[in-house]
Every structure is written in C-alpha cells, then in structure tokens.
Amino acid sequence: MNTIQFFGADWCPDCQRAKAYLKENNINFNFVDVDLDKDATARVEAINKGKRIIPTIIINDKPFTNPDNAILANTLGINKNGRVLLYGANWCPDCQRAKAYLQDNHINFQFIEVDKHDWAAKLVEETNKGKRIIPTIFIDDVAYTNPDNAVLKDVLSIGHETEKRVYDSIIVGAGAAGLTASIYIQRDRFNSLILEKKNIGGNAFLTEKIENYPGFTTISGPELTQKMAEQAKTYGAKIETGVSVNAIKKTGTTFSVTTNMGQYESKTVVLALGSTYRKLGIPNEEDLIGAGIHFCATCDGAFYRDREIIVIGGGNSALEEGVFLAKFCKKVTIVNRGTEFTASQTYIEKLTSIKNIETYMNKESVEFIKNDKGNFKGLKVKDRTTGETQELYADGTFIFIGLIPNTDSIKDLIQLSERGFITTTGLAETNVKGIFAAGDCREGAIAQVAAATGEGVLASYGVRQYFN
Template sequence: MSDPVEDVIILGSGPAGLTSSLYTARANLRPLLIEGTEAGGQLVLTTLVENYPGFPDGLLGPDLIRSMRQQTERFGTRFLSGDVTAVDLSRRPFTITVENEARQTNALIIATGASANLIGLESERKLLGHGVSTCATCDGFFFRDQHVAIVGGGDSAVEEAIFLAKFATKVTLIHRRDKLRASKIMQERAFKNPKIEFLWNRTIVEILDVSQGKVTGITTRVDGLTLLETLNCDGVFVAIGHSPNTALFSGQLEMDERGYIVTHHGTMTSIPGVFAAGDVQDHVYKQAITAAGSGCMAALDAERYLENLG
C-alpha cells in the first residue's frame, strides 16, 4: 500500500513556514511541516524582538517561534524533524525526500529562508545574539549610546551603518578593501555622517570576548601585514550579504541571479502548485513580520490552487 499524498507540505519553520501552516491547518488541509534540524530560522539567533506587533514589552526570538509553533500545532499541523535531501518538482504529485524517506504532496510551500553570510570565526558564532548581529534594523536600538563596528562594503553595509548612527555614539565600518562597493549616493551619505568612521584594508580575525559572554572589541589585521590591532566596541554587525537556502531547487524553479526564488501574482513560482514565502524570495525587507505576511499569502494561494484541482 502506497503512502498517502499530502494536500500540502511546508518546508521551513521560521515565521513564514509557521504562518503558512497556521492558515492551511485552519483550512483543514492538515499540513505537514518539515522543520529541518535547525528549527526556527534566524529568529532563534535573536535575543530580544521588539518590533513584532502585539508584544509591547518585546519577547525573545526563540519564544516567539515557540508560541507560533504551539498555535499552529493546536489546529492540527503535523511536524517532521529532519533535513530535506532531495526534491522532485518535475511531476505531480511532487516528491520530497527527507533523509531517504519520500513524501508526496499536491502543493508545496517553500519557506526555507536565507542564511546570513558570516565571517567564519568561532567567536562570531558563539556571540551571535550576544553583541554580534546580522540585522541592524532588528538590533540597532539595543546599542543606543554605544560604539559599534560593522563589517562590509556594499549597499547593505553602508545602509546599516547610517541606520546604526541614529542610535550609536560611533559607528566604525570595517572593509577589507580600500574603497566601498556601495552606490555613490550611499557612500556620500556615509562619508558626510560625523558618527561614521572607516577602517580600510582590514580583516577581522577575532571578536572579543567569548569568556565574558558579550562583545568587548575586535582584533583586526591590516591587509598584507602581520600587524594586529584591537578596537574596543560594544557590538559587531556583520553585513556581508545573505544567501537564500535554495540549492535544493536549482534547475527546477526560476531564480534570480542571487539565487532567490522568483515569485509572481503573490507567492506563485514558475511551477504551478509550488509557492514561496519569506526570505527565500525576499531580499529587500527581510523582517519577521513580512515573512509571516508572505506565509499567509502562500497559504491562501495554495488553498485556492487545491480548490481548483478539485
């Protein structure tokens, strides 16, 4: 006897995936959510979330994810832990392989998110959420009247430096080259801001201080030299881009040059019955609330698609 075909499978357990599961569960579609081995997405790396509506005192990122999960589970969402190892979208029903176990579904919602590119230091990983951040709009407020460093040289880094200057007393932008890659207008704004200073041709080799459980400074190396320098600061923002988690869908779905899934008419992808929500298709806003909103859209789009299938 063959396994039953699911109405809808959802990939990803961040705000987009959990919201889409909530809406599809309330539509009696009994969604199966595959949450991956690193459940919760980027929010689980966030200490305090103060910009999600409905929580005047803020709440911890993991607590927000936990509440979302409990809410959708109450309406019948089923969860499967494990990483998806293969996806076949060439025929219907679609086949999703989770660690050698194949599942079939009539509709698929992709909410696998994006991962912030990191420098690659052990200290960076250990201090994520404790002074190291990948989102200035999420965490900048917590560094009011403090000195922060930001790593990067593109538009995102310069935009975040300008944003952080609204709160911090000083922002030091560290770039591994001798000039920025950001657009000219963004560069001009940054150079005119008295709170922003620049360290050129520098690479961060260590973030201090893991033993204290917080950021107290950084150690940098000047390009081409063995000389190490220490900069005292209270926070480090890494702004060297994000990479969407779309490798599984390469060659099967239309993507842009950066690997983000292209959507149209809401959350529809290039294959009918496959929908994408959250940071896996959004490289502009990248907020928990916008991810949740697009998760709702994907659920409604999937519901209509399944109704048309009969």
C-alpha cells in the same frame, strides 16, 4: 551503562533541536551547560580542535560534533518501528549476519561491543541467565537472543507494505513564513507537514529581542515563534525538526520530497527556506569560524562575557546585536564599511548612550589576524578614503553583513534570480505549478518577522487557489 554526555547551552538552537529529538524518543542523556562549567567548555574545545562547537555529544566515549537527527537516529538505533540496540562483537559471525540484514533493510541500530564495555557484557549475561550469548538485540526494550533474520523481519515489520500518506501541502522551513502558511492552510481544512532542518523559528529564533512586531512592545524571537508553532499544531499541523530536504521531484500530480530522514509525498509545496549569514570572504575567515568568528550573538555571545569583541556591519542586525553584546562584553567595536549606518534611526540613537561601544566608519575589513598559536587575534581594516590600514585587537568577531538565500537544494527545479532568490508571481507562485515560496528566500522579500508572516498568508492563498 549506555551513556550519553550532552555538552550544550540553553540558548543554542541546535542543542534544543537535538535535546527535543532525544526526549521524543525517550533516550536519557546527561546535559552539561558549557556556560556554567569551564571544564566542559575546555573539553568541547579539545574535542573540536580549538572550536567551541555545540552541541558536542559523547555516546559511549565516542564524540559527535553537532550531529543532525539522522546521525543520532543511526548511532542510537532510532526507527519509526522501534529502537534497536545490538550487543555483540566484530569477530562474531552471527553478529555480522544480523548487522548486515539490518543494514540491507535500512534499519538503524546502535552497535555496542561487549568486548569494550564491561557493563554491556554484564547486561548480556544477566539477560541470558549467566550466559554471554551474542548477538543479544533489544528492540524497544524487549530482548531477543541471537534472533535469525526471520524473527527480525517479523518483529521490525521489514518488507510489510504500509500505506504512504500524501499531504495536501509540505512546507519546507519552520520560520515565521512557514509557520504562518501552515496555520492558514490548516484553517482552510487542508493538512500540512512542516519540515525543518534545524529548529523552529528560523533566523527569528536567534534574535534576542524583537521590538517591531505588531501586538508586542518587546518579545524574544524564540518566544514569538514558539507561539506560532503551538498555534499551527493546535489546528492540526505536523512539525518535524532535524529534517534536511535534499531534493524535490514532481511525479504526475504529486511531489516527492527526499530528505535525510526518508521520503515524503505532497500535492503542493511551500518553500520557506529562509537564509543564512553572508561571509566576508577575506583571509583566515574560514579557518577561524567557530573559533573566534561568529554570526549569531544570541548563540555565541555568552562565550565572550567580560571580554572584547568586534562587530562587522552597519545595518539593523549589526547594531541590534552590538547593543545586545554590550550588555555583558567589556568592549564592543563596530566596524562599518560605509560612512553612515544603514540601520534604522532607533538603533543608531541607542549607540550614543552606550559607553562600551566604539565605532569605526568607512573601514573595509581586509584580513583576520591570527596569533602565534593560530588562534583569533584581531581584524585588519583599511580606510576606504586614505587607504591606510590598522589592526584592531579583540577576543572575537561577529559578522552581520546580510543574508544568502538557502536555495541550493532547489536551484535545478525552481527559477531563481541572479542573486539566488526564488522568483514568484501572483499568490507567491513559482514557475513550477503547485510550488510556492515565502519569506527570506523569495526575491523582493523584506527580512522582517512581520513581513514573513504576511508572505506566509500569501502562499497559503496560493495553495487554496491551486486546489480550487
């Protein structure tokens, strides 16, 4: 049968995104939790050359490493006007004709070779009363035996003109800023569409515990942002995940937003692009990312249960995640470049009561160390006063040294600061009329969830003023 083996974990944001997409399109899959199955972890590492990358999805014996929704759609034949499965063979002329027609008209289809899969050949024979006729094409579970292009055109509505919706506002990013902007825009009786390349929640989704958001003594990032998303949907907002924005272009009074999943039109745009984790830029870092070097404790910490790890950084994120990792890791070594931590006093005070955390101050990270097999072994550090170096050995490292704004896709459209953040004036207005910015991607923003919600409100007021 048409099988999908899904290796992932419940805490993994990309796993949640991919699972949601498959479920939305009524596609069955077998989910294997790598945290509970050591053989599954070993298989994931074997597929990804030693790296523990999830989700790893195997579709009919072919592995896909963290496929985005566009790849899943293309591989599994998911379209807005129906799922298409083409059973055939490469030597079959009519199969080639049907494949070419679908490709020319940008229709996704899953190609299943009857020569390679006995179950596929059997299904074709059962469908065609014992005859092995190819191509046999299933469109939303309805079988069509060797349909000509005219039939495909009619069934899939190829070339039929449809009215294209123009949204009042497209919000790029479903973090706290984007979700809040959507809530306020919807309450002002404007319609909004949120496009998110990964999962709802942004960086807040990766936070195991939030203790400084008003109204909650403590709440997890996923729980808080999910509540925001539910509220936005209650007011009528539409949210699409797995959508990467490639370009934004202003044409007359509207904006064309080009993505990996097609093109969208809007009267205004709110850029809530968020940020990604900064790297050290030292030897062996790139080679070991995902195979000993990580940037999210919530995502990858479970791989290091009862093992020793290094945390690099001295701010709130480093100490917060270090405390979190200490709950299940054997030992946590925190390496800080400064002579003092820059984190808030609350986090600093927590360190003194945790026995399995050790700190190294005034140490610069110089190089990641590999073992004889090319795997992660440790970190070489240099004392910034004496210049002496030493090697710290561990099973893995987590880096928390700041954020970089996700503004590459709009750098030729919007005015950016020297650091790459979006510059704004007044009500979150950019230098392009009708485009607004909010959250971690904006120059001067405070990388806190509470601050991000405030920026979302500000951007929504900018949208309101624009329409007025």
